[in-house]
Every structure is written in structure tokens, then in C-alpha cells.
Amino acid sequence: MRIGLLTEGGYPYVSGDARLWCDRLVRGLGQHEFDVYAFSRSQAEEDEGWVPLPPQVSRVRTAPLWTPEDDGVVYGRRARRRFTEHYAELAAALCAAGPAPTGARPDAGPATAETPGVPPQADRFANALYGLAELAREEGGLAAALRSETAVRALERACRAPGAQRPAREARVPDLLAVAAHLERALRPLTLDWYQEDGLGAVDLCHAASGGTAALPGLLARHFFGVPLLVTEYGVRLRTHYLTRPDSSPAVRSLLAAFHGRLAAEIYRQAAFITPGNTHARRWQERCGADRAKLRTVYSGMDAAPFTEVGEGQESADPHTLVWVGRVEPAKDLVSLLHAFAEIRKQEPGTRLRIIGGPAGPEGEAYLGHCRMLAAQLFPDEAEGPHAVGDNPVSFEETGGPELPTPADAYAAGAVTVLSSVVEGFPVRLVEAMFCGRATVSTDVGAVVEVIGGTGLVVPPRNPRALAEACVSLLRDPERRERLGAAARARALELFTVEQNIAAFHGLYLEIVARTPVRRLPLDHTGAPQPFATPAEAHVPGHWTDPAPRPVPSWAAQEQVPVTEAAR
Template sequence: MPPSHLPHSDTARVTLLTEGTYPHSHGGVSVWCDQLVRGMPDFEFRVTAVTGTGHEPLVWELPSHVAEPVTVPLWGPAPARRAPRGRRLDQVLSTYELFLTAMLDPDVERYFGVALYGLATMARDGRLGPALRTRQALRILVDIWNRTDLEVSAARPTLHDALTATDLLEHVLRPLAAEPPSDGVAHAVSGGLAVLPGLVGHQLHGVPLLLTEHGVYLRERYLGYRTGGFTWPVKYLLLGFFRLLAEETYQVAALITPGNRYNRLWEERGGAAPESIRTVYNGVDPAAFPPAGPEPATPTLSWAGRIDPIKDLETLIRAFALVRAELPDARLRLFGGAPRGGEAYRDQCAALADELGPGDAVTFEGRVDDILEAYAAGNVVMLSSISEGFPFTLIEAMSCGRATVSTDVGGVREAVGDSGLVVPPRDPAAMARAALALLRDPGRRAAMGESARLRVIEQFTLRRTIETFRSIYQELGTPVPAADVAGGWGAAAAEGALA
């Protein structure tokens, strides 16, 4: 039951749709979610969280106006249900054939949404997952892949490719079976799989969908799959899914609130109407991130965040090796932990640090209870990511009055302005030159730190962010008519679309 003091109207209810973040994980997006819900105690919040196994513990203490989260595990065991038979199986497979064809044949792309909502109906009644684990579903993909008029056939997909791709699709489509939002506002805090219950809620109940992109989900999938271990046919199919899912989301969303202007370019390219996009910057409380105080006596670079390939710590470590060649006493302190399953990347970074120099020059400090310690630990705070939205660690460090060196990705340049140095991503030499320039010039560091804190106070406060979203929730609170998109899409309709 919602707390009794909450107003019982659609404008007072918000369902946050998350993937791999709040309330089961630390990180910038989770911090943002926590700030948002704590800043609006007069709203009732619900959370539908796409997770790994469903056994992840809560790592955030939820306020009383946040209901117990609903988890949607991607990689837990499949429900123990038998596959449908006869006409019921035929209905699933014909819609699934349309879905696959939309991702592989440009002439059929326009039916992606129709097929997706059709599959959602079948996911909610328990048919989809078991049907995708049948030989018939596998054969459908093999047959489409072997069509010589499709580009993917030139790669000669194998049966193993089809098994891999079918298994991955069964997992990524599991959020379609989640109970969709039925009232209020559905607020997806990223693109991708988190959006699926929101799309269904809009289609069934007319619930307005609000999309906030901190980073560009599709871009990050492109980056991840480029170096991933899947074969080209599998990547082609999955990236087709994520691309068309992004386009469907941009077209359905009542409002899109990117965290920076860079994201807006991707959204417009993906088909979002310019008038549906409104940039809302992340904010911090300057009182919670006061000036960090005296700098360390030893020249030190600090970094804070999640140890993940997208943060590109290897470039930072290589840059630091160049810094140490000029300043032998310099240190690099890395604050933050690796997500579950990401321990190998941390080990890889530690091995690189040992290879490039004395092991005690680079220290992995782990998570700290007070993030202020991480910013105070360095003369200069570093950010080396290859993809970002509007990074919290950067504006927090700026609020603490520290000079920064950051990579020119996402909204970094918008955040920093003239109050820090910005360098190209994946360029250790450029990063080292910028770090050395600041380490050798205390006066410049101090001036940049003062300018950075003033910039946060003037433009990027938490109060401004919360009030903006409060007004957006109130603006979107009036329900819109449900879109009759998937009604009647069974076997006959799918066959007609493919004819």
C-alpha cells in the first residue's frame, strides 16, 4: 500500500524502469535515481528493475514512498513451462518470424513494433520463452539467414550461430513478460531493455513513457559488440534488435530527456522528433561536495568510478606511465570496484600497471564510504572513458574545487567548459601532456578548481534537476489514449506482412 500521505492521482505515481542499476547496483545512474526519489517525497515511486539473476541484493536503502522493487532477471533459469502446441505455437512462431525478418530485411523494418507488441502478448501468457526454445524457432532463423537476398547470408551463418542468437534473444526479450506500468508515468532511466515494460504499458494502458538517456545505450552496444566474442551474424542480428528498439522507443516516448546535447544528436538520428527532446543536466548538491581542501604533497592523479572497459582505465594507466617518466614520484589512485562478472578487467588493468612501472605507484583502493576522499586524494582528478553521458564523478570533482582532465565524450565538454582540460579518448600521450601541465602549475590548478566549483553552483545543482523532473512528471501525468498497435497480430497477420 502507498503511504497514506500521498495524493491518489496519476500525477503522483512514477514507475522507474532500470537495467543493471538502481536499486541493486552502485554507479552514477543509481546515484541519480536515489537523488530523484529522495527529492520528491510527495510522489509514489515504483521500480521495475532488469537484473542479472534476480538474486542481487538491494544496495540502496529505499525511502518509504518507494515500493518494493519488481525484478526482471535476464539470466536466471527459464520458467519451467512446456512449449505451446498446434495453433498456439504457430501464432508465436509466425510473429517471431516477422520479428526476425524486421531485424534482417530493411524492407520489413517497419513491422518491428507490430511484431514486438505481438510477442509481448505471448510473453505475458507464458508462451514466448518456451516457444523460442523449440527446434521450429531455431529453423526459422536458419531459413531467414540463408536467404540470398539478405546481406547477412554472405557471412555463411552456422547452426551454432543460430543457437547462440536464439538463446540471446530469448533472454533479452524476458522483460516483455514483466507486469507493465498501468498508470502514472513510466520513466525509463536508460534506453534498451529497461524500456520494454514501458513500451508495453503505453501500448496497453496509454501510460506516457519518459526516457532519460545518460549515455546513449545504442552507441554503447556498438562499442561493446565491436570487441565482443560473438560472430558477425550474431552481432548483426542483436545490433539490429537494439537499433530498432531505440527507434521504436524514440517514436513512442512522450518526452526524451538526454543528459547532454551530444545524446540529442543520436536521438534525432534515431528518429526522435526534435520537439520531443528536452536536455536536462545532472546536478549535485554543492553543500554535499564542498571544496576538498589541501592537495596531497606528492603529485597524485585520482580517478573514481566503476572499473569497467567503457571507463578505459588502460589508457589512463598508460598515460600515467608517461607522467611518471617525467615525474618519478607521481602516483595514481583508483577508487571504485568492479561489477559482478567484471573482475577480469580489473585484473587486466592491475597487470598492465605492474608491467609499466613499480606496482606501488598505481593503487586500486576499492569502494570508499565517502567519495569525497577520492576527489581529495588527487591534485588532479582524471576521467578516461570512451563513452559517457553527463558524468557525476566529473561534476562532483568540480564541485570539490579540483582541476580535471577528461576525455571528450558525451556531455563532458558541456560539463567542463573552460574549467578543466579535455583530451581525445584513447590517447595516452594527450592525456599525459594535460596531466603534466596541471601537475607542474599549482596556480593554474587552483584557478581551474575555483572556476569549476562556480560553474557547478551556477549551472548544475541538484535542486534544479529535481524541480525540472517534478514539472515534467506533472506535465505528463494526464493519460493519453492507448495505442492499438499489436491488436490482432496473430499468425494470419504476420503471414500477410511477410507476403
């Protein structure tokens, strides 16, 4: 099977997001062929180059999102009229008053306040989007049109039209320019030459490694060629958009939220399956219009091999040491952890805390310096007790040295692993601790409860007292620590390995293709047609591989059964 893998700022770039799981997926499915279609986010990302690609990657096509491209096409009168009509319809769908997308009508996208004689906003948005894509495919020149004064004036008319929502009506010229510029960047995938028979039209299915911009080429491949679309979101892009524009004006936030909400709803509506990485992401997708019947939770796959030695008990842990592992940044709330440790020291004076990890950027550097100062204030050098003078019970370290050469050694350094975050998506460090068979104390954020599943202690975030009490309870009960650690390792090996991730996607690929009618005649190695290579029933539209299909003649049953079994 031929897979079109769609990424944004990710695989195959060295520094890309989700690079690791995409690489493991491609390498784990060597029986399939992959065409990679990737968007880059910066010149620096492109300069760093690609990761080594396995032989099953037959093609890589890239396009920059950080700089506009112009093909030099100047629209004639008819093309300008088409562009104005479609862009005005898109703007009208964004400005129209109505509730945000919800899961109430998953088959029709987001619910809206409809006006008699006016199509639902989801349909208006989709018609305008595909109209712009068809114009770009036939005429080219869409990038220049999206940056033109015509686009800004169409947006302004939509904002001033009767029935527009209040924030849109209050948009000023700087707001209109900002929104038009953002729409131009977001719609750049429409201008690409990827949508040809020998491009995305040649793949059996498109797999978008994230929602939003990365999934847009898959949406167009489905529109032009009927290629099925699979969307994977380990972090919901719509949620990310809401969190990254707090300083914009109400008009800009409202219009861009409407655009990303409509786009997400259309992607979810057209996708064959949607695979969130956890229940937290799944709830967001349902609220944004995703049909529950299409949702399949597929956890991020991680390599358990580096943690096997520690997890199987071949490395002894210090029973009086707590370990925190991760990137040092404000969202990890090490300040609360240090205050909690001060309470722990009052009850268990011999306990030590090892904070292992480097800072994340300049903000992380400043935060690390603040945490070092706080540790020095909370734990001045002790002249008495179990530690010598000058021995602070809190240490700040990084892996890679002689004492802690690997991440597994970091978890092996303590009996209890602590996570103190106030914001967390999928807690990768927590899963690593589970692979190592460590008892854990975590804050209830993101997908932590779902990952832990009863194999560790969970406390409210920003609550040092609760964090301290949970840690003390485990420090005083070695049997409980051992029991929870064993259960955590068993759970992690069952749910969060690379093998389960690859198997899940392989099953979804087979199910999607089995339910998709054949779109082209297979060819042999010489390029000659093979008219009998595909069973006749594969051309029948519909879910002909359902568990209870209509009776088929005995001569067809032999060919139908293997595909049905594979789809299951």
C-alpha cells in the first residue's frame, strides 16, 4: 500500500515535532511505501536537514510555510471574479454569528445559527475552501490574490454585513490586515502543485501527522481524487491556537478562532478515522465536531528497550531519594516541588531530591536560576544530621555525565519519581518512569490520570502539601512502592510501546483501504495493466467489509474473506 504521510514542521526534518514517532512508524511498516509531504516552519529547520530515511520512503516533497511563494500569474477578469466570490463566501462563514463547533452534529460539522435561504456556515466554509482550491489548481496565482487588497476588502464587507457577530463588526483596519495575513499563511497549501495524478492522487491513503495545516493537503486529495484521510493528533491544533494568541484584539481572536474551528470541523467530517493520543485530546475533538464513531485512541509509542535493565530490577534504587526528570521550565512548577520537599524533610530528614534535566531556552535558564536560589534559601547547609556541612539535599543535574549517563540511570537514582507540572500533554517522562518500574507521584494535569491508570499517586496541581504527603506515604512503605512500580511497568509495556503504536496504525490502514473502492487499475512491474488483479467486489461502494455483509456467491467468498479478516 502507498501512504501519503503529511507533516507540518516535523518528519523528515531533524528538529521537527513528532519526528520520532513518524520515523518509528515508517520504519516499522516496511511492507508499505511512503510518500512524505512536509511543510517547513523556518529556514533554520531546513538548513538542519533531514533524518536518514529508510528505503520504503520513495518520495519527499516539501514546501515552506515561513515565506510566501508567487508563481507570477495575474488573474484575468473571470478568475478575479471567481476568487472574489469564493473568498467573500469564506469570510462570510467566519463572520456569521453562531455557536462554536460542538459534537452535536458530527455529520454536518459545527452547529450554527442558520438564516432562511443561507446555507449552514459549515457548508459555506467548505464550498469556499474547495472553490479556492479548484481555482488555484486551474489558474494558479492564488498566493498573490490572497495577499491582495481585494481579499482585505472582501473581509471588510463580510465584517460589516448584517448578521455579522459583534467582534467582527468592531474590527478595525489593523485587525483586518492581521486576519487577512494569517489566512494567507494558513491557505498556502492550496497553491501547491501536489494535487496531481502522479502526486497525492497516486497514494492509497493520506495520513496527516497533525490537524490544521498538515491535514489540509489530505482534505484536498480527498476532494480531488477520493483518497481517504487518516488524522492523528497528539496535541489538538485548535486548542494550541486558542492558547497562543492571548494578546490579539477581540476581533482578530474571534475571526481566527472561527477559521480554525471551521477547518477542524471540516477535517474531522471528511476523515475516515481520527486518532487522538489520549482522552484529553479526544474530548477536544468531540467538542470540535468529530464523530465518535470515527475516533480511535492510539497512544504515542515509546521504545521500552533502554529502560529494561532498570525495570527488571537489576539496578537498586536509593530508598530515601526522590527524582524529578524533564525539561526545566515554568510549566513544570519546580517551585511547588521545592516547597513540598521542605515539608518532606520535616517528616523524613534523610530524604534527598535530585532534579535531573536541562533548561528549555532562555526562559528555562532564568527559571532554573530562580529554582537554585530558592533551594539555597529553603535548605541552607546543615551542620548536623545525616548530611555533612555543605551538603544540600537538593541537587540539579543533567544526564550524559559519568554519574548519570542515560535517562534510565536518572530514574534508577531514586525510589520515587515525581511529576509536579501545571500544564502537561502526554507525560512522556512519566511513561519512562513506568518502564523503569518506579512508583510515581504526579499532579492531575493533561493525560496523567489516563496514563497512570491507578498505578501511582495523583494529587492536585499547585498543592505542595498534598504533594508532600503523597511522597512521604511512599517513602515510608517500600512494599507499596514495589507493588505500584511493578503494576506501572506492566501497564506501560501493554499500552505505550512502539510495537502497539505500529500495530494500531497498520490495522487502521488495512481497514480504511478495505472500505475504499479501487480508484485506478493496478499495473505490473513493466507498467502494463492488470485487469484481474483486484476482486470485483472491491469496486462496490460502501462498507462491503462489515462483519455482517450481504450473502455473496460461493465463487466470490474466497476472495472476500481474506480482505475482511485483514480489515478486522
